Amino acid sequence: MDNIGDTIEISAEKFKKILDHSSDEIFVIDDQKKIIYVNKLCEKHYGLKPSEVIGEYNMSLFEKEYWRPSIVPLVFEKMEPITIKQTTYIGTELITTAIPIINEQNKIELVVITAQELQNLTSLKEYNENNDSDTNAFPQQALFTNSEKMKHIIKFCKKIAKVDSTVLIQGDSGTGKGVLASYIHQISDRKDGPFLTINCAAIPENLLESELFGYAKGSFTGANANGKHGLVEEAEGGTLFLDEIGELSLKIQAKILHLIQEHEFIPIGGRKPKKVDIRIIAATNRHLIDMVKNKEFREDLFYRLNVIDIKLPPLKERTEDIIPLTYYFLNKFNNKFSVNRTISQECLDIIANYSWPGNIRQLENVIERLVITSDSVIYADDLPEVIFQNTKNKSLYLTHSSLDSAIKEIEKEFIRKSFKKLKSSRKVAKELNISQTRANNLIREYCEDLKEN
Numbered sequence: 174m175d176n177i178g179d180t181i182e183i184s185a186e187k188f189k190k191i192l193d194h195s196s197d198e199i200f201v202i203d204d205q206k207k208i209i210y211v212n213k214l215c216e217k218h219y220g221l222k223p224s225e226v227i228g229e230y231n232m233s234l235f236e237k238e239y240w241r242p243s244i245v246p247l248v249f250e251k252m253e254p255i256t257i258k259q260t261t262y263i264g265t266e267l268i269t270t271a272i273p274i275i276n277e278q279n280k281i282e283l284v285v286i287t288a289q290e291l292q293n294l295t296s297l298k299e300y301n302e303n304n305d306s307d308t309n310a311f312p313q314q315a316l317f318t319n320s321e322k323m324k325h326i327i328k329f330c331k332k333i334a335k336v337d338s339t340v341l342i343q344g345d346s347g348t349g350k351g352v353l354a355s356y357i358h359q360i361s362d363r364k365d366g367p368f369l370t371i372n373c374a375a376i377p378e379n380l381l382e383s384e385l386f387g388y389a390k391g392s393f394t395g396a397n398a399n400g401k402h403g404l405v406e407e408a409e410g411g412t413l414f415l416d417e418i419g420e421l422s423l424k425i426q427a428k429i430l431h432l433i434q435e436h437e438f439i440p441i442g443g444r445k446p447k448k449v450d451i452r453i454i455a456a457t458n459r460h461l462i463d464m465v466k467n468k469e470f471r472e473d474l475f476y477r478l479n480v481i482d483i484k485l486p487p488l489k490e491r492t493e494d495i496i497p498l499t500y501y502f503l504n505k506f507n508n509k510f511s512v513n514r515t516i517s518q519e520c521l522d523i524i525a526n527y528s529w530p531g532n533i534r535q536l537e538n539v540i541e542r543l544v545i546t547s548d549s550v551i552y553a554d555d556l557p558e559v560i561f562q563n564t565k566n567k568s569l570y571l572t573h574s575s576l577d578s579a580i581k582e583i584e585k586e587f588i589r590k591s592f593k594k595l596k597s598s599r600k601v602a603k604e605l606n607i608s609q610t611r612a613n614n615l616i617r618e619y620c621e622d623l624k625e626n
């Protein structure tokens with residue numbers, strides 16, 4: 174126990190609780206620039222638990238690009254408090270202040286760093302625009318990751334982006350195939366040209382052909398008399414992304430093959446081939462090789478597309494990405510709907526342990542729904558039933574060794590759900606078929622945070 178003043182004692186456990194509930198991230202490094210303390214906000218800002226950060230050297234995390242720019246060299250150089258703007262890899266903007274604690278030998282003993290989210294500042298005047306070292310921030314990118322598997326894929330993309338070979342991205346629905354295709358385009362020499370996407374499954378075959386290749390003057394009745402350019406022509410100098418390529422008919426597959434091999438195409442109703450300079454990136458969530466075996470997909474086109482193939486892992490194989498993505502989407506929808514929802518630890522744990530069969534898209538949709546439907550804090554019981562139950566059932570067995578504690582957990586869940594909905598102990602008692610005294614006691618035990626002030 175620490176004795177503070179004459180009468181108040183704060184245990185180390187309570188002290189940790191206080192720091193973890195600060196709205197600022199608190200980050201302390203020693204004279205060797207080793208991280209000796211960080212509060213729980215580091216999970217929100219970097220998707221890393223304090224236990225993964227404490228004991229690391231500041232530089233080694235900085236080199237893994239969790240944030241930019243670094244404040245530590247500045248404070249060691251100037252030996253005085255410094256404030257700068259930083260951006261984390263999930264796009265959170267922070268106003269960070271580093272305060273050196275200097276010992277009697279005039280050496281830095283510790284540096285206490287606090288970081289506040291820019292969107293939380295009530296007044297933007299609170300920080301000086303001139304101090305802002307934004308030039309070092311991350312480039313605007315829609316693709317970020319904390320997973321080694323994905324970092325490997327991104328490294329591979331950086332190598333292949335510069336060549337013009339066709340790329341085939343395979344992966345389950347919602348794993349980010351479109352985002353990856355756009356990323357490859359953005360880091361390629363074609364970045365100043367267009368990036369056009371067509372979803373081959375969403376358009377009927379006859380329309381798809383004219384969308385892709387356009388048609389010549391007066392080629393059919395009802396068509397624009399001057400003809401029409403297709404996406405292949407409009408993508409000149411850029412990249413054409415063919416999403417869900419497994420859905421193409423054999424006729425259009427033949428035209429795509431010709432386009433890839435000869436860099437030319439003939440518009441519908443046209444006679445002369447037109448040359449184009451485009452890169453093709455294709456994606457599918459189907460097993461193309463099985464389709465080839467079943468003669469549903471041309472073997473020659475498959476091998477042409479597959480010159481460079483990338484397999485995107487489902488979210489359950491990159492669980493390190495779940496928490497950073499959750500906060501990324503939370504920030505995104507908080508901004509979109511001008512609210513400031515936070516998320517409870519229990520809810521976060523369930524999200525982190527769920528298998529996400531619909532991958533990133535499903536996670537994004539769930540967070541959007543939670544931001545819209547929850548009150549200021551998002552609790553576990555706000556989650557859609559399927560996620561809540563699925564993880565709950567697993568965790569009941571995993572985390573409860575005794576029958577009594579598992580029963581208590583279920584009791585808590587029932588009471589919270591009912592009280593959240595009905596907001597009255599009388600109604601809860603009625604719904605759950607218990608006495609009002611018992612309902613009152615249970616509400617006092619489990620629902621303090623749900624009571625309206």
Ligand SMILES: Nc1ncnc2c1ncn2[C@@H]1O[C@H](COP(=O)(O)OP(=O)(O)OP(=O)(O)O)[C@@H](O)[C@H]1O
Nearest residue numbers: 315316317345346347348349350351352458533534
């Ligand atoms: N690494 C990422 N960072 C941020 N957002 C991402 C990331 N990957 C995917 N998303 C988001 O997840 C959603 C799904 O991504 P995308 O549409 O690229 O998936 P897909 O694999 O092409 O899906 P489908 O097969 O259904 O077309 C999009 O809203 C996208 O913005």
